[in-house]
Amino acid sequence: MRIPFVRTTLAAAALLAVAVTPARSSTEPAKDELPGLAYESEYYERVLAEEAASAPVFEVAPEVTAAKKSIQARVQAFVDANGTRYTFATSSDPTLGKVVLVTDAPRDVVSGLVGADAEHVNVIGNGVTDTSRKYDTAPFWGGAGLKFPGEVPCSSGYVVQDGAAKRYMVTVAHCYHVVNQSVWVEQAPAFAQNVPEHVGWVLKQGLATGHDIALIGGKTYTGRIYSGGTNSTTSRAVATASDPLENVWTYCHSGRTTGEQCGHGVVDLDAQFCSSSGCKQPVAKFKGGTLNDGGDSGAPFYSRFADGSVAIRGHVIGRDFGVDQAGYAEKYSRVKAKYGVSIVPGA
Known part of the structure; x- marks a missing residue:
């Protein structure tokens, strides 16, 4: 079927141009009312104000703000006392509802700086502090992912010590029943080039006596357990x-x-x-x-x-x-x- 050709006259084009020209806001002055830069300045200021008014509002909970201030004060005191050996960036992230602490300090330093505000903080490591449940680092915590290479992961439990003050990580023997077998964290952090951290060796296990208990030892462990989500x-x-x-x-x-x-x-x-x-x-x-x-x-x-x-x-x-x-x-x-x-x- 032939599509009919429609000839557009100059008059018709003019009408089309009028039809598609956006109407000027009733609040926008005509250009001849505010000549030159004065007009442009007022127009841009109004656009920016409208943009600001329509932007999403993110509110940070008062307790998160308080936690940020406390941590920032502790970081400042630490740097004043110890110099600039480690780096820190402390801020609140309204999209997370958390304080974000980015640092290359080791875990014991970070724990002291975070203190009682831990529930309000996401720690993002740079280098040796890049830790979470899935790629824990020494000193190891309970609640983290563990595995034998090639096996299904299980979890670490909590830390105990014997009469000689030797420490062990408690976990289950049905996952870790081979005495002297090496145990590793579940995943390797990016900085480790796909080499997961060694958690220790299975030193004791109790399946033979009906105890689903294994003790991992040989590394450093501390009395903390992971909280929060899976990462x-x-x-x-x-x-x-x-x-x-x-x-x-x-x-x-x-x-x-x-x-x-x-x-x-x-x-x-x-x-x-x-x-x-x-x-x-x-x-x-x-x-x-x-x-x-x-x-x-x-x-x-x-x-x-x-x-x-x-x-x-x-x-x-x-x-x-x-x-x-x-x-x-x-x-x-x-x-x-x-x-x-x-x-x-x-x-």
Whole structure:
């Protein structure tokens, strides 16, 4: 079919030009009313004002602002006392609702600077402090991802020490049952050129006696556990340890798969849990909240205090996925009795 040709006259073109010319705002002066630069200045100022008025408003919570000021003051005092060996950039990010601390300082320095404001801070490492649950660095914390090379990851639990003050990281024997086997963090940070950090060696494991407990040693470990989400850089200090109580619904776990999850209640302190690695009893059975999942085995099971610190109650060993929907944890007393160890508190 032939498309008819339409001839556009000059008059018609003029009408089209008028039709597509945007109408001038009633608030915009005619150019002959404000000649030259005076007109341009007022116009641009009004455009900028309208742009500012329509921009999204990001508000930072007062507690985040207070945390930023506190951390900035501590950083300044540290630099004044120690010089410029490390670099720091401290700001608030309204899109995250957090203080962002970018630094190349080691973890012990960062922990001291962040202090009680840890829950409001995202630490972004540059170099040796590039740490999170998935690529922890020494001194190692509980709640991080661990693995044998080529194996499915599990989680670290919490730190204990023997009578000689030798420290160990508690985790599960069903993941780490080969004595003297090396254990590594789950992932390598970008600066490490794909070489994950060595967490230590499996020095003890208790599957033969029905204990889903392994102790990793040979490196440095400290009494803190990761908090927050699955890629968190924040942590909580361990204050003490004791067994959980039945019918208390404020317990938490913190693992590499589900992060920190609370609202668990212990329904039985004398449960039996039999899996491919054998039977364990007596263990704690818990329900409620978001339960542990694959990869969380070994994660600390704990209660929280008002100041953010925690009481270790045990470590996660498994769950059932049937109608019952429950998780299971080795109790702290079983670790203490089996190996003659005590909890290591954290700063």
